[in-house]
C-alpha cells in the first residue's frame with residue numbers, strides 16, 4: 001500500500017451516508033469517491049448473516065482470493081452465520097463444499113446455496129403443490145431435486161414427443177430448467193411441450209453465458225431463452241439478479257433482510273439481487289469490477305459500500321483477520 005494512502009480501503013457510496021471525510025487515495029482510479037474515516041458506527045453493517053458470492057469474491061477461477069478464508073473464519077468467530085451463493089445449477093452443495101475446502105474454507109453443504117438449492121427452497125415454501133418436475137439440467141441438479149424428495153424426471157428420459165407428434169406420456173407440475181450440458185433439440189421440445197401443457201416454467205438462473213477456461217459457452221439463460229421463445233411463457237427466475245435466491249436464504253434461516261449482508265463482485269448480478277431483496281450489499285474489487293467502474297455505478301447496480309478486498313470488508317465489519 002502506497003504511503004499516504006489511508007489504511008481504510010473501503011468507502012461508502014450510499015448517498016444516505018453523509019459523513020464523507022477524506023478523498024480516496026490517488027492512483028486507485030476513484031476520483032470523486034470518499035473514504036469514511038472512521039466508518040460511523042450506526043452506518044456500518046452488523047449483520048447476523050453474510051452471503052458471499054463465490055467467483056470473484058472467495059476465489060477467482062482456480063485461485064483463492066487472498067484473505068477470503070480468514071474473513072470467513074473471523075465472521076464465524078464473531079457469531080455471524082455465513083452462506084456461499086452461486087448461480088451455478090450444475091453441482092451439488094457437497095461438491096461446492098469440497099471445492100471450498102480446496103481453497104482453505106471449511107463449509108458445510110448446508111452453508112452452500114446453489115441456484116438449484118434456492119429453487120428447491122422456493123418451491124418448498126411457496127409452491128408446495130408442485131411435486132412432479134421435468135428437469136432440464138445437469139446430473140447435480142437432478143441429484144439435488146431427487147434428494148429433496150421431488151418426483152423429478154430428466155427431460156432426456158421423458159417418454160413421448162417424437163417427430164410424429166406423439167404427446168408427452170405424462171404431465172408435469174413444473175419444468176425446472178438450468179444449465180444442461182446434454183441439452184438436445186428433443187429435450188428442449190419435451191420441456192416446451194410440458195410448459196405448453198400447463199407446467200410452471202421455473203429457471204434456476206438466467207445467465208446467458210457460462211465462463212470456462214476455453215471461453216464463454218451457453219449458460220442456463222440461453223436454454224431458458226430457447227424455451228421462452230418456443231412457448232411464449234416467461235419463467236420464474238430464481239438466481240441473481242432476481243431476488244428469489246437471496247430471499248430463499250433469508251426465509252430458510254428466518255433472517256430479516258436488514259440483518260443480512262451480501263458481498264459480491266458483479267454489479268449486474270449481486271447488486272440488483274441484493275437491492276431487490278432489500279439486503280445491504282458490499283461490492284468487493286477482487287472480481288469483475290475495478291474501483292473506477294465501482295464509483296460510476298447507479299440505480300440497482302449501486303452497492304452500499306465498496307471494499308478493495310476481504311481485509312477491507314473485515315475493517316468495515318469490525319472483525320479482525322488472524
Ligand SMILES: [Mg+2]
Nearest residue numbers: 053055056265
Ligand atoms: Mg461473482
